Amino acid sequence: MQLAGVRTAAAGDATTISRLLADIIRSSYAGILDEIPMRRLISAQCALPRIRAEIEIPGGAPGWLGWLVATDDEGAVVGMAAGGVPVPGEGEVYALAVTPGSRRTGVGTALLTAASERMRAYDAHEQRVKLPVEADPALPFYADQGFTALGPGRLARPL
Known part of the structure; x- marks a missing residue:
């Protein structure tokens, strides 16, 4: 698998993002989260109407910078990220997920780099x-990217 690139998500990506994100959450947090917290996380993060609406926000909304998708050389979505700048000066990564078969190939770094550029x-x-x-299983990735702990479950890095 070769990474073809990172692009802004289009309306036609909403279903793929929703399904892949739910699958990635299930596989990443199996054995870590109990059933009810897992369902809540998937419900909050993967709701198709919400993702569709977020992709289709014309020109974005205050603080919202949108969804990004990473595709392989065949055009398949292998990762996604969402972020914004909800507080002046502070970017927030709302979601960043990579399919298990594409991890450790630079997809997560490419998505985080693109989100960071938007935030800057x-x-x-x-x-x-x-x-x-x-x-969290993603903690080593974020540590490698220069994030440090702010508190329980909260990380930050300078841009």
Whole structure:
């Protein structure tokens, strides 16, 4: 698999984002989250109407910078990210997920880099992320990207 690129999500990506994100959450948090917290996380993060609406926000909304998708050389979506600048100067990664078969190939880094560039364009000088659990499987990735703990489940890095 070779990464073809990162692009802004289009309306036709909403179903793919919703399904893949739910599958990634299930596989990443199996054995870490109980059934009810898992369902709540999937319901909050993967609702198709919400993702569709977020993709179709004309020109974005204050603080919202949209969804990005990473595709392989055949055009299949292998990762997604969403973020914004909800507070002046502070970017927030709302979602970043990579399919299990595409992990450790640079997809997550490419998505985070693209999201960071968008945040910098909106004058963010810091980037934050909130993880669903303290012992999150994504913690090593974020640590490798320069994030440090702000508190339980909250990480930040300078941009």
